[in-house]
Amino acid sequence: MGIGAAALLVLVVLPLASLVWGSVSADGRLTLDHFREAFGRRLYLQALWNSLVLGTWTAVLSVVIGLPMAWAVGRTNVPAKRFVHGTAIVAYITPPYLTAIAFVNLFGPNAGLVNRFLRETLGLPALTFNVFSMSGLVLVTVIHTFPFVYLLAASALESVDASMEESAQVLGAGRWRTAVLITAPLVAPAILSGALIAFVNAIALFGSQAIIGLPGRVFTLPTRIYALFDYPPQYGLASAMSLIFVAITVAALALQRRYLARRSYVTLGGKGSRPQLIDLGGARWGVFGFCVGVFVVAVIAPYVTLLAVSLSKSWGLRFWENLTLHNYRFVLLEYDVTRRAIWNSLLLASAAATAAVLLGSLISWIDLRTILRGRKLLDYASLVPLGLPGIVVAVALIQFWLRMPLPIYGTLLIILLAYTGRYIPLGVRSASAAFSQIDPSLEETARVTGAGWLRTFGAVTLPLARPGLFAGWLLVFVPALQELSASILLFSSGSITLAVAVYNLYETGYLEAVAALAIVTMVIITVAITVATRLGRGGPRLERAPVTN
Amino acid sequence: MAGITIESVTKRYGALAAVNDLSLEIADREFVTLLGPSGCGKTTLLRLLAGFAVPDEGTIRVDGAILSTKTSVVPPERRGMGMVFQNYAVWPHKTVYANVAFGLEIRRLPRAETRARMARILELVNLSGLEDRYPNQLSGGQQQRVALARSLVVEPSILLLDEPLSNLDAKLRERMRWELKDLQRRTGITFVYVTHDQSEAMALSDRIAVMHQGQLQQYGRPREVYARPANRTVADFMGLVNLVPAHVVVSATDGGLVEIGGHRVPVTLPPDARAGQTVQVAIRPENVRLAAAGAGASGEAGAISAKVVEVTFLGNLTDCHVTLEDGTRVRVQAGPGETLEVGQRVHVKFDAQLCTVFYE
Numbered sequence: 030m031g032i033g034a035a036a037l038l039v040l041v042v043l044p045l046a047s048l049v050w051g052s053v054s055a056d057g058r059l060t061l062d063h064f065r066e067a068f069g070r071r072l073y074l075q076a077l078w079n080s081l082v083l084g085t086w087t088a089v090l091s092v093v094i095g096l097p098m099a100w101a102v103g104r105t106n107v108p109a110k111r112f113v114h115g116t117a118i119v120a121y122i123t124p125p126y127l128t129a130i131a132f133v134n135l136f137g138p139n140a141g142l143v144n145r146f147l148r149e150t151l152g153l154p155a156l157t158f159n160v161f162s163m164s165g166l167v168l169v170t171v172i173h174t175f176p177f178v179y180l181l182a183a184s185a186l187e188s189v190d191a192s193m194e195e196s197a198q199v200l201g202a203g204r205w206r207t208a209v210l211i212t213a214p215l216v217a218p219a220i221l222s223g224a225l226i227a228f229v230n231a232i233a234l235f236g237s238q239a240i241i242g243l244p245g246r247v248f249t250l251p252t253r254i255y256a257l258f259d260y261p262p263q264y265g266l267a268s269a270m271s272l273i274f275v276a277i278t279v280a281a282l283a284l285q286r287r288y289l290a291r292r293s294y295v296t297l298g299g300k301g302s303r304p305q306l307i308d309l310g311g312a313r314w315g316v317f318g319f320c321v322g323v324f325v326v327a328v329i330a331p332y333v334t335l336l337a338v339s340l341s342k343s344w345g346l347r348f349w350e351n352l353t354l355h356n357y358r359f360v361l362l363e364y365d366v367t368r369r370a371i372w373n374s375l376l377l378a379s380a381a382a383t384a385a386v387l388l389g390s391l392i393s394w395i396d397l398r399t400i401l402r403g404r405k406l407l408d409y410a411s412l413v414p415l416g417l418p419g420i421v422v423a424v425a426l427i428q429f430w431l432r433m434p435l436p437i438y439g440t441l442l443i444i445l446l447a448y449t450g451r452y453i454p455l456g457v458r459s460a461s462a463a464f465s466q467i468d469p470s471l472e473e474t475a476r477v478t479g480a481g482w483l484r485t486f487g488a489v490t491l492p493l494a495r496p497g498l499f500a501g502w503l504l505v506f507v508p509a510l511q512e513l514s515a516s517i518l519l520f521s522s523g524s525i526t527l528a529v530a531v532y533n534l535y536e537t538g539y540l541e542a543v544a545a546l547a548i549v550t551m552v553i554i555t556v557a558i559t560v561a562t563r564l565g566r567g568g569p570r571l572e573r574a575p576v577t578n
Numbered sequence: 579m580a581g582i583t584i585e586s587v588t589k590r591y592g593a594l595a596a597v598n599d600l601s602l603e604i605a606d607r608e609f610v611t612l613l614g615p616s617g618c619g620k621t622t623l624l625r626l627l628a629g630f631a632v633p634d635e636g637t638i639r640v641d642g643a644i645l646s647t648k649t650s651v652v653p654p655e656r657r658g659m660g661m662v663f664q665n666y667a668v669w670p671h672k673t674v675y676a677n678v679a680f681g682l683e684i685r686r687l688p689r690a691e692t693r694a695r696m697a698r699i700l701e702l703v704n705l706s707g708l709e710d711r712y713p714n715q716l717s718g719g720q721q722q723r724v725a726l727a728r729s730l731v732v733e734p735s736i737l738l739l740d741e742p743l744s745n746l747d748a749k750l751r752e753r754m755r756w757e758l759k760d761l762q763r764r765t766g767i768t769f770v771y772v773t774h775d776q777s778e779a780m781a782l783s784d785r786i787a788v789m790h791q792g793q794l795q796q797y798g799r800p801r802e803v804y805a806r807p808a809n810r811t812v813a814d815f816m817g818l819v820n821l822v823p824a825h826v827v828v829s830a831t832d833g834g835l836v837e838i839g840g841h842r843v844p845v846t847l848p849p850d851a852r853a854g855q856t857v858q859v860a861i862r863p864e865n866v867r868l869a870a871a872g873a874g875a876s877g878e879a880g881a882i883s884a885k886v887v888e889v890t891f892l893g894n895l896t897d898c899h900v901t902l903e904d905g906t907r908v909r910v911q912a913g914p915g916e917t918l919e920v921g922q923r924v925h926v927k928f929d930a931q932l933c934t935v936f937y938e
Contacts, residue, residue, distance in 0.1 A: 164665070190667065192664075192665055192667035193662070193667050193669060194652070195628075195630060195661070195667070196661065196667040196669075196728070197680065198630075198653070198654040198658060198662060199628060199654050199655070199656075199657075199660060199730070200655075200660075200680055200681035200728070200729075200732060201655045201656075201681055201684040201685060202655055202680075203653075203655050206684070210680075214671045215669075215670070215671060258662040301906060554773050
């Protein structure tokens with residue numbers, strides 16, 4: 030209990046407290062000046078407004094894309110369902126800043142390949158699309174967020190018992206009326222919940238908002254907060270902005286919880302029977318075409334573009350005429366940051382995943398198996414980071430550790446603290462899920478047989494919970510390996526991470542090398558996931574997606 | 579009028595025939611139960627009737643009109659039937675009133691008539707006053723009645739019920755049983771009822787169709803199916819039964835006698851049974867009589883000597899196991915007043931009228 034409480038205090042509570050203190054104080058005096066400034070200046074209000082616009086559009090479009098796909102897979106005879114499902118999974122795993130870089134290469138106003146093709150080859154400048162705009166930002170973000178709606182809607186559709194729909198049919202409602210009057214209201218809470226998670230994720234993504242938004246002068250909360258750390262840093266204002274950011278996120282998550290609570294009625298009923306699939310006839314190819322379209326935009330476009338850019342000497346309409354491996358040689362051998370970044374990211378992701386799962390196990394075990402006072406409080410505190418966007422975690426940690434005598438700012442340790450703090454809710458949730466499946470009598474048997482509680486935990490509880498805990502480990506490891514939002518404020522040249530390296534290289538404008546590094550990043554992520562999955566049995570449970578990114 | 583004719587219907591799932599060449603005639607206003615163990619095809623047959631499944635062979639007719647063949651099936655929404663599911667399938671996002679009124683709204687009934695019918699049906703199933711509740715505020719029995727009312731309010735000529743009582747506790751189940759039967763009598767709707775509970779089937783049905791492995795085993799009135807099972811599967815399924823090995827001694831034409839454990843017992847034999855044939859005599863535990871040995875009964879015709887090996891007092895009866903001289907174990911249900919002790923020697927008597935003989 031003591032260890033768990035101390036860890037949460039250092040990881041979450043104290044940094045958050047210094048964030049709050051920082052937002053209402055200047056030179057040790059209480060003041061509301063920071064909030065006054067945040068709400069008083071156009072500069073900051075515009076960022077707030079842009080974030081809300083971005084989040085809302087992303088949420089709406091996530092439903093527009095994710096829901097038809099989920100419905101097609103769950104309820105119709107659309108062909109190649111595994112392919113449709115795979116599209117959503119790959120789109121979800123792809124780091125959003127890589128998608129953003131790829132789309133810059135396609136739709137950059139001057140050098141973007143598609144735009145140049147339209148302008149120079151077809152002579153249709155009217156059709157060009159400037160990615161450095163709110164529309165471009167929404168497009169790039171939706172690619173990452175529609176899987177939340179897809180996965181939640183798909184699982185809700187699956188859990189609606191077929192008899193619910195069949196009852197309506199017997200009473201005279203046709204297929205479409207049944208879909209509108211019965212199925213849709215039953216899965217609506219899950220869809221809304223997915224949309225809200227998409228919203229929360231969308232507004233928290235620093236990478237795409239910096240890559241797409243800054244050149245287009247579309248400032249958002251994360252990029253504004255980031256800019257406040259330029260010399261001279263304005264900690265007070267950054268803290269106030271961070272708290273406003275947290276308020277939006279928490280409000281959205283609170284709303285989501287309410288809808289999710291109502292969702293419980295989907296799983297009512299006895300033995301779930303498989304629903305009959307709707308025969309779409311010829312229309313199934315239309316629906317399939319829609320899914321292929323999503324696949325092309327969300328998977329083919331980013332990956333093929335990055336691959337093509339990384340292999341070309343200079344990106345342009347005739348890029349295939351001078352293919353080269355030079356960019357790979359540069360990022361792997363000549364650019365000494367790369368190897369350090371790879372090593373740091375692997376180290377940080379493994380350490381953060383291990384720490385989050387260990388702490389999560391401890392906290393959920395205390396919650397589930399003991400009657401210690403304050404265990405519920407501990408559990409709630411561990412869920413607080415769900416409401417904290419990555420950049421806010423970074424601001425809070427900086428605020429806290431700058432006041433402490435320990436000089437950990439600029440080291441790997443502070444990044445590790447940020448990752449562990451951010452992802453501890455995933456650790457706690459996975460551990461609770463794993464432990465609650467173990468009947469207490471199994472542990473009690475060990476105790477009665479004479480084993481102490483430590484022995485029982487090691488010999489009975491842990492081995493039984495292992496697959497669930499490992500799934501949790503992977504659930505933390507994968508996003509930690511790609512983390513950018515918090516790292517971007519916390520890194521130093523020695524503690525640079527993979528995502529930061531990609532972002533920094535992008536800022537220098539050397540697009541071909543960035544693409545090569547992006548491909549390297551994807552290879553490392555894929556290999557790491559594969560190796561990790563092999564080592565621990567049981568695959569990643571991606572349907573229990575992390576809530577903030 | 580809504581008589582159902584099922585003609586040589588087969589439904590396969592892969593290599594398995596869930597319903598195999600099955601024919602069944604259900605009369606108008608009849609209460610018919612499809613009875614059998616799980617996996618016997620009874621639910622598949624119900625879904626074929628509802629139009630959720632397409633037969634691979636055969637036809638289904640209602641009042642002469644063809645509803646299902648392997649090439650064309652009238653969809654469920656155009657059959658005008660009602661269906662009650664095992665899990666009730668009461669829509670959790672609608673109130674009691676909205677659940678029950680759904681079918682009327684689909685049919686666009688005038689508002690006055692909707693209101694009148696709703697009042698009548700809610701009264702009928704005892705749900706008046708609960709109109710504005712949501713299903714999660716209802717007990718299992720109340721949800722059950724919502725499902726019933728929802729199907730009945732549209733006044734179907736046929737109601738299909740898929741194990742509607744299996745999720746209720748024992749007491750409620752018995753009450754709902756009675757209510758269902760009463761409802762069927764009052765409404766005159768043809769009921770097709772699926773269950774695996776033989777006592778439920780006997781309590782409710784005009785006729786029972788016993789199914790096993792996709793095939794119809796027997797179709798008849800409850801008494802008939804219970805007392806004169808067509809084969810061992812039916813005998814076994816319709817309740818406890820002793821299957822006692824025996825030899826035919828005298829064929830049916832000459833009176834009918836079999837030998838059990840060295841004793842000659844009169845039974846009703848099938849007409850083609852020949853002397854010397856090995857058969858099984860099926861008799862239900864409540865039809866076996868016991869008499870204390872030594873009361874001069876040993877000479878009585880048909881009495882078999884046996885020994886009590888187990889006695890369990892169950893309150894309303896005494897459950898008892900005896901072994902015959904050849905080692906055959908026979909279960910007997912005697913009256914609660916019967917005083918029996920383990921080890922006691924007794925005489926066992928089978929009522930010839932209540933025995934059924936099957937070939938090995």
